Structure formats: C-alpha cells, structure tokens
Amino acid sequence: PKTNDIVLLNKSYLKDEYSNVTQKVSGFLGRNIFLQPSHPLSLVRQRIVNHFYKSFVTRRGNPVFSVHDNLQPIVNTTQNFDSLLIPENHPSRSKSDCYYINKNYLLRAHMTAHQSELIQSGLNNFLIIGDVYRRDEIDRTHYPVFHQVDAVRLLSREQLFSKDDNLNIFEEGNNTAFTGNQEKQACHSLEAVKLIEYELKQTLHGLAKELFGDHVKYRWVDTTFPFTQPSWELEIYHVSEWIEVLGCGIMQQAILNNAGVNNKIGWAFGLGLERLAMCLYKIPDIRLFWSNDSGFLNQFKSKNPNDSITYIPISQYPQCKNDLSFWIPTTGHFSSNDFYDLARNIAGDLIEQIQLIDEFTHPKNGKISHCYRITYRHMEKTLTQDEVNMIHKKIEESVKEMGGTIR
C-alpha cells in the first residue's frame, strides 16, 4: 500500500487530515475478546443476552430479540452520527474524541451506529453487541476501546394498547420536529409514551436485578441524547457510590420514519460491559481485560455466566511515576488526548494512568506548557528503572516529533 493508505481489517482506506487511528488502537480490531469463551466480558454478555431471551418470548416460547455481534467496527459518519440526528457541530464528532480513519470513516464510537440500518432491514427487537472506540484519558477505568450492548424494541399500536381502539401512538399531526420538551416528543400521545416508558424501565430494572440481585438500589436520572426523547440514565448503588450503567430513552420518531417505519414507537438503550464486569467480579483495572496472563484468565476459565466470581488480584507490581513537561505545539490543535494516544502508542499497557498535573501560559510569549504525570506499572511483572527510563525517553522523542518542546 502507498504511504497515504491505511489497511484495517483487510481493507485499504485513503488517509487525510482527519486520520488519527494509531497503530496501538488498530491492533484491537478483530481481537473480539467479548466473544472469547470464558472471558469475563463474554460471561457478562451472555448473561445479558440470556436475560433478554428469557424475558421476551413469543406465544410459542421463542426468543423475540435477535442478537447482532459480528458487525464490523468500521462505520461511516452517516451511521455513527447523521442517522441518529447528531448535529453537525456536536462535540461527540470532534477529532479529539473519535478515532477517524479519514473524514468519512471512523471506528464506531457507540453501537447505536448500527441502529438505523437494522431497523431499515425490518427488525423490531434486537441487541447489538461489539467493540467501540473513543479517545479519552488514561486511568484504571478508561481505555480507548470498550464494549457495548445496545437494544431496540419497536411496538405497534396493537401491541401497546391491545384491543382498545380509542388509544393511539400519535397525535398533533405526527410532528417530529425537535421541541426541546423533555417530557415527550410532540408527535407522541402521552398514553403511548407513559406505557412504553414503563416497559423500558421495567425491563432495565429487571436486568439490574438479574445482575446485582433483587435488592439492587437504583435510580433514574434525566439526561439528553440527540437520538432519544425523553432520555434517562440508570444508576446503581454499588460499594458506597452511584455508578452510571446505561443510557436509554424513547427513540426520536424521525429516526424510525427515516428508516421506513411510521406506525411504531420504540425504546432503546446502550450499556457498557467493562463497567458491569468490573463491579460484578471486582476487577480493579480495565487493562486486565486485554491481558493474556493466565493468572487473570484462569480465574474465569470454565465458568458459567451465572456463576458468582470474585477476582483475586494477582500480586500488584510496584508503580513508577515520571513527569514530563513540554511546551505544546503552536501549530494545529493540540488536545491532551493527542498526548495520551502518543504515549499509549509507545508504552501500550505499561501505563496505568496519566494525569495533567500542571498547565500554564507564558506571560510574555503566550506559549502553553503542560506537565503530565505518567504512572507506569506492568500488569505481569516488575518494571526496572532502566526499562521505564527508556520508554519515557521514547515518549519525549515522540513529543518533539509532534512539535512539542521539552522543558
């Protein structure tokens, strides 16, 4: 391939000024750890799928939801954003938040990217499961790739209201314009919204009970998404803190209409598997999911989705902290995420955390200086000072190449 090309999953893409997928990140493509038998992410995935299979059955006892877990993680901007009514200027589209292959293609930032096309193909009840990619900070709960389960359920008037002919899904001439009204979309009747909200919340409370037990403490928090209205987050009280586990809501009717469905109303949600697995199995660091270390993987080997498992940490190796201060490049847009990706690309999973500990602007020349504290810790052995110095030096070199000036 020419130097202007990038090959991902056996396909070649033309690079442009949007391209920011690093080598480290492209190495995650196709690994499919969430499908690997006995992997903790796989156990949680199966538990969620089984719960849906069990909770929604046809009169003949067959599962209603279909599962889609082999969709390619490379999507276009229409799939990831436009089809979901995410506005052109929305921050979630920015280069500093997403891994772009070029200006038209990116590594999907959420599984919702596939929602519209699956509806278009005629499906009414489905789960979409896979790896998603986001540029973010580096610490024990953040990683550039993680996994989501999304769901969609569409209901017709007959399904919602049975035989009652007086009730309708739609009112006000089917107006789908965004009103900013958090309570409901103008096109929906209050009865339809309340009924479907009830089903959505019952379903997700049921899932929370399945995972965390019947006495799970939970709460609904109002929020907004461009693709649902109204929208909520579900939080669960776990080890003395409230944890956000998913986002959900009543789907924007315009999404259904654009996908060729104009007689149904739908709910949708998206949840992250890592956070659930970390809570359920007491896994302390998100990097462990990518570890091939038998000390980690063996603890989940030949387990079933319903087994209760508590991860016992393999001995913690010592940390090594090193600071790095530099004047940020004066040309182009520099964001901290650029530094995190640069460091991650060189040091991989040897970095446990990076903190921006100081930021200051030179009073005379206006140059901006960032100081980052990098915590190095190998998951499987003790790093020597020499090893750390060598990696740290490489990161310095790379900062210089990017146009930064080490202080």
Ligand code: PHE
């Ligand atoms: N896509 C959202 C996210 O990644 C989650 C979501 C999915 C919210 C579907 C509402 C409906 O945070």
